[in-house]
Amino acid sequence: MTTFLQFLVYGVQLGSVYALLALGYSMVYGIVRMINMAHGDFLMIGALSAIFIAMGFSGFMVDGRYPFYIVLAIILSAMILTGLLGVLVEKIAYKPLRDRPRMSSLITAVGVSMFLQNFPRALPFIGPQPRPFPQLFPLIQFRLGGVVVTSTQIILIVVSIILMISLDAIVQKTKFGAQIRAVSFDKDASLLMGIDTNRVISYTFLIGAVLAAASGIFYASIYPQVDVYMGSWLGTKSFIAAVIGGIGSIRGAILGGFILGITEILATSINSNLGYGIGFVILIVILLIKPAGILGKTEIDKV
Amino acid sequence: MxxxxxxxxxxxxxxxxxxxxxxxxxxxxxxxxxxxxxxxxxxxxxxxxxxxxxxxxxxxxxxxxxxxxxxxxxxxxxxIARTFQNIRLFSNASVIDNVKMANTADSNENFFESILRTPGMVEKERQLDEHALELLSLFGLEGQADTIAKNLPYGAQRRLEIVRALMLNxxxxxxxxxxxxxxxxxxxxxxxxxxxxxxxxxxxxxxxxxxxxxxxxxxxxxxxxxxxxxxxxxxxxxxxxxxxxxxxxxxxxxxxxx
Amino acid sequence: MKNKLNSILPPVVLVLIYFLIQLLLSKKILNPYHIQILMFACVNIMLTVSLNIVNGFTGQFCIGHAGFMSLGAYGSAIITTMLFGGMKMDPNLRIPVFLLSLLVGGILAAIVGFLIGLPTLKIKGDYLAIVTLAFGEIVRSTLRLIEPIGAARGMIGIPKITNLAWMFFFVMITLYITRNFVYSRYGRASIAIRDNEIAADAMGINTTRYKVIAFVFAAFIAGVAGGLYAHLMTFIQPDSFSFVKSNELLVYLYAGGSGSITGSVLGALVLTIIPEALRFLGNLTNWRIVIYAVILVLIMLYKPSGLFGGKEISFLRINRDSFRKPFNKFNDPKLADKQNS
Known part of the structure; x- marks a missing residue:
């Protein structure tokens, strides 16, 4: 039982990383009906930029540690930087293709993904080697019964959940959230209602990329290694999480993220090689039973 | 009945x-x-x-x-065959191919005959072509058999949709x-x-x-x-x-x- | 007469090119390294053309094509290394065993293609993209774990049997059967699905069935290409078949123009050779994929039909005249009347 609870902690921690990333896939898909294949790479950019920003702040270190307000500054600036990159990518690469067949933007997204991975890889000061991630959060161990929980884990899980709840609140309760929902329901009608759809779409990409950067920093804080390809497989898994939960649905993405994180850790505990495959198996099963995902709604084709 | x-x-x-x-x-x-x-x-x-x-x-x-x-x-x-209120042709295919596409379920040549283009398959294709041309001629479209569907004038596109539906017999x-x-x-x-x-x-x-x-x-x-x-x-x-x-x-x- | 010529000409031209290359080789204008590059280009042609069947003609989106290539490569390499390695083999059996191994590799890829294609292609939407991406990575990470085939280190000592003549032969066959596919009811059904899935459904086309057929056919060709690659390289490792390879194939495909077989051939040929030709500029390996990425995005933004405009050369087209009985039109009084009126 103790081991199970211990794995559950790991599962929730991985699940919150997946959930944060899955939110971006789900929101973008909901609003422009496009799989942003480059979304996972925002995670990598977030983690990578945090490394370089932290390097820049190294003068502020006290006893080899960053003070709290510097950590906050590092994380926020990495998130903002990644968020702006998200908006830029949308403006340059996706917006011109919005009225073309869906395939076009999917292919372009693959191109953007290739670029985001390989441009840093080709830069001499980044390169293909994994680099260590600085320790931003304090690492104090707590024992609850037989279960070990670190302060990093607690911070990460709590902050992720706060981010998710506030996003859900923004989308459900605010005027801006209503605009997001309107655009995802019918873009043309929203335009007629006087909603600036371009602005809404830009903000959606901004939010998605900001959350991706957060998940990248959190992921790198648990597994402190960053390389240019990390976004690709974490992105694939988070997308699977979004589909499991029901793509287009915010709560679905969160649910899917936690389901995937927990099952993956449990599967890995049985056999270390089962981890990658399990998400794929769940995906296929979900696609067969409920193609729209657990919380997704089946769309009716307009004929 | x-x-x-x-x-x-x-x-x-x-x-x-x-x-x-x-x-x-x-x-x-x-x-x-x-x-x-x-x-x-x-x-x-x-x-x-x-x-x-x-x-x-x-x-x-x-x-x-x-x-x-x-x-x-x-x-x-x-x-039961239909046409659509907002035209739904196979817009990048030729007019005759649009019609032939509606015959897919009735064609019985198998995959290997098709990729090897056996004489039997070619003969069936020829018959299919003739049948499609016959239907097209009912609606005065046989002259445009090789035109790409999206390049047809609007009225002709509507007629082509009907021909395509008729191909299903x-x-x-x-x-x-x-x-x-x-x-x-x-x-x-x-x-x-x-x-x-x-x-x-x-x-x-x-x-x-x-x-x-x-x-x-x-x-x-x-x-x-x-x-x-x-x-x-x-x-x-x-x-x-x-x-x-x-x-x-x-x-x-x-x-x-x- | 013209049609007869049309069907004989391409193999003749290819044979002539083959002898020209041999001549240049003997005159030392070309060296074996050039030939190696050309053979890689041929493998890439087969892969790109097969990817085109799924992405270009059927309008689905596969981004894990290297996964099928790896299944074919490993499948065929296991057979030949096992049979050639252990016992003394009658040299006359080398080629038949090689061909058999390619067939097995292709069939293996096709079976796996069927298993992942059936559940995925049933559903409308872009799920195939993500499923194939995950599939490619799962195949790779699984291969990395299997110790008897060298795990992450890969397989070595695969007999070198693939040569330029075999490569040309298989490219020719690939182009021939792909063209025939496109101009058959299978290809028509695929194109119908691509152009308007709802209308295809309403016209009695079992869309899932034809999507799966196209996907399995493409997987088979990719498997055979993988087998040829293994017997050209003589060593293979799981990481050569990662999503990086799949993405490269996407660039070849869309640079050449999706939905055009000629485009795939040119895209794969030109983009395989150019980076090699530019080697004198220094080591471009790191920047090559960055440039490919930029090409891909620019093409989608400004020239979606591809650099070569989506044209098809005559060998890769089948005109209706080629199988219409010569004077059929005039034999048919009804049609003849229409002609006159």
Missing amino acids: AILEVKNLSIEFGGLKAVEDFNLSLEKGELIAIIGPNGAGKTTIFNMLTGIYPPSNGTIHLDGENLLGRKPFQFAQAG PKVLLLDEPVAGMITTELDEMAQLVKELREKHGQTIILIEHHMNFVMPIVDRIIVLNFGKTISEGTPAEIQKDPRVIEAYLGGGFHGNA
């Missing part, structure tokens, strides 16, 4: 009844029209008759065979606003073609149309829908006199060209 027997067909979208208790008994060789204001549920009925929307209630029998629960392609194979042909957006001369031409299809080829047809002067002279019967319900049914002459229809036209803001 009726070739198409539809009973109590109903469908809801999110609690809203789009079509309620639609009944139809269609005899072989009949030509009928379904009319009604916009949003009355006409196209929704076509979507149910072709398996695209599963009805929440009711039955569909074609030639005594129950079609409910089948997929759209099986409705087509069973013998349908027991019932559903035409969804075949003259929408056409000018008067094209309209007369289309009326002539539809009449011919029925008279010379014995084709059973259901039409959805707004243009009353297109519908009235050629159909046997008209069903009038309003808000998903059948409000009147009868010959064109009877319909024109029915006060409920006039009410729906005037009161419901009917924008047809009656």
Whole structure:
């Protein structure tokens, strides 16, 4: 039982990383009906930029540690930087293709993904080697019964959940959230209602990329290694999480993220090689039973 | 026995009844029209008759065979072919290929014959071509067989959609606003073609149309829908006199060209 | 007469090119390294053409094509290394065993393609993209774990049997059967699905069935190409078949123009050779994929039909005249009448 609870902690921690990333896939898909294949790479950019920003702040270190307000500054600036990159990518690469067949933007997204991975890889000061991630959060161990929980884990899980709840609140309760929902329901009608759809779409990409950067920093804080390809497989898994939960649905993405994180850790505990495959198996099963995902709604084709 | 027997067909979208208790008994060789204001549920009925929307209630029998629960392609194979209100051609394929595509289910050459292009397969292709050209010539399109479909003029695209549907050799042909957006001369031409299809080829047809002067002279019967319900049914002459229809036209803001 | 010529000409031209290359080789204008590059280009042609069947003609989106290539490569390499390695083999059996191994590799890829294609292609939407991406990575990470085939280190000592003549032969066959596929009811059904899936469904086309057929056919060709690659390289490792390889194939495909077989051939040929030709500029390996990424995005933005405009050369087209009986039109009184009127 103790081991199970211990794995559950790991599962929730991985699940919150997946959930944060899955939110971006789900929101973008909901609003422009496009799989942003480059979304996972925002995670990598977030983690990578945090490394370089932290390097820049190294003068502020006290006893080899960053003070709290510097950590906050590092994380926020990495998130903002990644968020702006998200908006830029949308403006340059996706917006011109919005009225073309869906395939076009999917292919372009693959191109953007290739670029985001390989441009840093080709830069001499980044390169293909994994680099260590600085320790931003304090690492104090707590024992609850037989279960070990670190302060990093607690911070990460709590902050992720706060981010998710506030996003859900923004989308459900605010005027801006209503605009997001309107655009995802019918873009043309929203335009007629006087909603600036371009602005809404830009903000959606901004939010998605900001959350991706957060998940990248959190992921790198648990597994402190960053390389240019990390976004690709974490992105694939988070997308699977979004589909499991029901793509287009915010709560679905969160649910899917936690389901995937927990099952993956449990599967890995049985056999270390089962981890990658399990998400794929769940995906296929979900696609067969409920193609729209657990919380997704089946769309009716307009004929 | 009726070739198409539809009973109590109903469908809801999110609690809203789009079509309620639609009944139809269609005899072989009949030509009928379904009319009604916009949003009355006409196209929704076509979507149910072709398996695209599963009805929440009711039955569909074609030639005594129950079609409910089948997929759209099986409705087509069973013998219900349609055209679309907003043209849906295979726009990057040639005109003749558009027609041949509707024959896919009937072609029986296997995969290996196809990729090796055996003489038997080539012969079947040739026969298929001839058949397609024959149908195209009914609608005066044989000269444009090799044109890419999206380059055809609008009226020709509408005609091509009908030819494509005919390739399925349908027991019932559903035409969804075949003259929408056409000018008067094209309209007369289309009326002539539809009449011919029925008279010379014995084709059973259901039409959805707004243009009353297109519908009235050629159909046997008209069903009038309003808000998903059948409000009147009868010959064109009877319909024109029915006060409920006039009410729906005037009161419901009917924008047809009656 | 013209059609006869049309069907004989391409193999003749290819044979002539082959002898020209041999001549240049003997005159030392070309060296074996050039030939190696050309053979890689041929493998890439087969892969790109097969990817085109799924992405270009059927309008689906597969981004894990290297996964099928790896299944074919490993499948065929296991057979030949096992049979050639252990016992003394009759040299006359080398080629038949090689061909058999390619067939097995292709069939293996096709079976796996069927298993992942069936559940995925049933559903409308872009799920195939993500499923194939995950599939490619799962195949790779699985191969990395299997010790008897060298795990992450890969397989070595695969007999070198693939040569330029075999490569040309298989490219020719690939182009021939792909063209025939496109101009058959299978290809027509695929194109119908691509152009308008709802209409295809309404015209009695079992869309899932034809999508799966196209996908399995493409997987088979990719598997055979993988087998040829293994017997050209003589060593293979799981990481050569990662999503990086799949992405490269996407660039070849869309640069050449999706939905055009000629485009795939040119895209794969030109983009395989150019980076090699530019080697004198220094080591471009790191920047090559960055440039490919930019090409891909620019093409989608400004020239979606591809750099070569989506044209098809005559060998890769089938005109209706080629199988219409010569004077059929005039024999048919009805049509003849229409002609006159």
